[in-house]
Amino acid sequence: MDSVVAWTTWATLMGFVGLAALALTAAGPAAGRIGVDTLTAVTTRLSRVAVALGVLAVPAVLTDLAHGASASGGYAYGAAWNTVYDGSNDGRLSGLELTFVLIGAALLAPLTVRKVAAGPARRWLLAAGLVAGAVALGTTKFPDAVPDDWGRAVFETGMWMLHLLGSAVWIGGMVGLLLLALPGAVAPTARGAFWSPAIRRFSAAAMSCVAAIALSGLFLYWEHVDGPTQLITTMYGRVLGVKIIIFGALLLLGAVNQFWLHPRVEALRAAGDRRPLHMILIRRFPAVLAVEVLLGLAVLFVAPFLHGSARNQAYQADVAEHSRVALAPDRLPKLDPKESSTSTWVWGTAETAAVIAVMGAGYRLSGRVARRRANAATTAATNDQGDLVEA
Known part of the structure; x- marks a missing residue:
C-alpha cells in the first residue's frame, strides 16, 4: 500500500x-x-486531464503525509494536516507542495473551457501552470534544513530538479500523446498535418529530457554507489539496477520511434498513402507509445524503493559482520559524503559533453533519415505516376 501511495503521488x-x-x-x-x-x-x-491530476495530487500527498504521521503504521490525516505550515522546514515544504499544485491546477482550469483554450491567454496560463507544477515537484527534493555547504546543496538540488523535471516532461508527454491519439482530439482531416510536427517537436524535448536524466543519474550514481559490484551486493544497488534496465528499455523503444517508426510514417505520407493517417499511427505509434508509458510508470513505481545509498549499505553490512556487539540498524555508522576532486570535475565535464553530443547527433540523424525516406518515397511515387501516364 505504501508503494501505491508513493507511486500515485509521483504519477x-x-x-x-x-x-x-x-x-x-x-x-x-x-x-x-x-x-x-x-x-x-x-x-x-490535455488541460482537463492535467487539472484532474493536479487535484488528485492533493489527497495523494496528504495520504503520504498521513502515513508518516501515524505511529501505528496507519494513516493519521488529522495529524498530517496539522504538520502543514506548522513552522518546521518539513511543514513548509509540504505546504508549498500542496499550495503550488493547487495553483497550477487553478491556472489550467480556464483552459478546459473551449472559448478560452485557443485565446491569447493560453500560453501564459500554460507557462504559469507549468512553473507552479515544477515548484510543487521540486519541493520533494528541496533541502529540509539549512545546509552546511551551500555550494554542494545547490548543486545536488539542481541535479535532482534535472532528474525530476526531465522524467516528468518525458513520461507525462508520452501520456499526453497517447491521449491525443484517442478519437475526438484531432479531426481526421487534420491528423496528417498535426502528428508529424507534434512528434518531431516532442522528440526534441524527449531527447533533452534523456540528456538531463542521464547526466543527473550519473551524478547520483557517483554520489551513492562505489563501483558496479554494489549494484548486486546491496538492496539500493539492486533496485537501482532494475530502474536502469527499465530506463534502457525506454531508450530502446524511443530509438525505434525516432529512427524507424516516424521516418516510415513520413515516407508513407510522402508516397501518397491514401489511408487515413490514424490507421498508420493507431497500428504502430500508439502501440509502442503505450508500452513506453507503462515502462515509465514502472520507473515511478520502483523509484520510491531507493532509500539511503549503496555506499552506506555496503559499509554498514561490513561493520555489522565484524562487530562483536549487535548493533541496531539505526545505530550503524555512516560514511561521510563523497568529496569531489579535480578528476571528478574533468570526468563530469567529459560525460556532459559526450551526452549532449550523442543526443544532438541522434536528433539530427533521425531527421536526416526521415527526410531521405520521404524523398525516396516521393520520387518512387512520381516515377510510378509517370509510368502510368506513358502507358
Whole structure:
C-alpha cells in the first residue's frame, strides 16, 4: 500500500507537469498551425486531464503525509494536516507542495473551457501552470534544513530538479500523446498535418529530457554507489539496477520511434498513402507509445524503493559482520559524503559533453533519415505516376 501511495503521488505530480509542457511546447504549436478548432480540441483535452491530476495530487500527498504521521503504521490525516505550515522546514515544504499544485491546477482550469483554450491567454496560463507544477515537484527534493555547504546543496538540488523535471516532461508527454491519439482530439482531416510536427517537436524535448536524466543519474550514481559490484551486493544497488534496465528499455523503444517508426510514417505520407493517417499511427505509434508509458510508470513505481545509498549499505553490512556487539540498524555508522576532486570535475565535464553530443547527433540523424525516406518515397511515387501516364 505504501508503494501505491508513493507511486500515485509521483504519477500525479509528474503527469501534471508533463501534460502542461506538452501542450505548451509540442502539441499546442503543432495544432496552432492547423487552425483554431484543432488548437482548442488539443488544449482542452490535455488541460482537463492535467487539472484532474493536479487535484488528485492533493489527497495523494496528504495520504503520504498521513502515513508518516501515524505511529501505528496507519494513516493519521488529522495529524498530517496539522504538520502543514506548522513552522518546521518539513511543514513548509509540504505546504508549498500542496499550495503550488493547487495553483497550477487553478491556472489550467480556464483552459478546459473551449472559448478560452485557443485565446491569447493560453500560453501564459500554460507557462504559469507549468512553473507552479515544477515548484510543487521540486519541493520533494528541496533541502529540509539549512545546509552546511551551500555550494554542494545547490548543486545536488539542481541535479535532482534535472532528474525530476526531465522524467516528468518525458513520461507525462508520452501520456499526453497517447491521449491525443484517442478519437475526438484531432479531426481526421487534420491528423496528417498535426502528428508529424507534434512528434518531431516532442522528440526534441524527449531527447533533452534523456540528456538531463542521464547526466543527473550519473551524478547520483557517483554520489551513492562505489563501483558496479554494489549494484548486486546491496538492496539500493539492486533496485537501482532494475530502474536502469527499465530506463534502457525506454531508450530502446524511443530509438525505434525516432529512427524507424516516424521516418516510415513520413515516407508513407510522402508516397501518397491514401489511408487515413490514424490507421498508420493507431497500428504502430500508439502501440509502442503505450508500452513506453507503462515502462515509465514502472520507473515511478520502483523509484520510491531507493532509500539511503549503496555506499552506506555496503559499509554498514561490513561493520555489522565484524562487530562483536549487535548493533541496531539505526545505530550503524555512516560514511561521510563523497568529496569531489579535480578528476571528478574533468570526468563530469567529459560525460556532459559526450551526452549532449550523442543526443544532438541522434536528433539530427533521425531527421536526416526521415527526410531521405520521404524523398525516396516521393520520387518512387512520381516515377510510378509517370509510368502510368506513358502507358
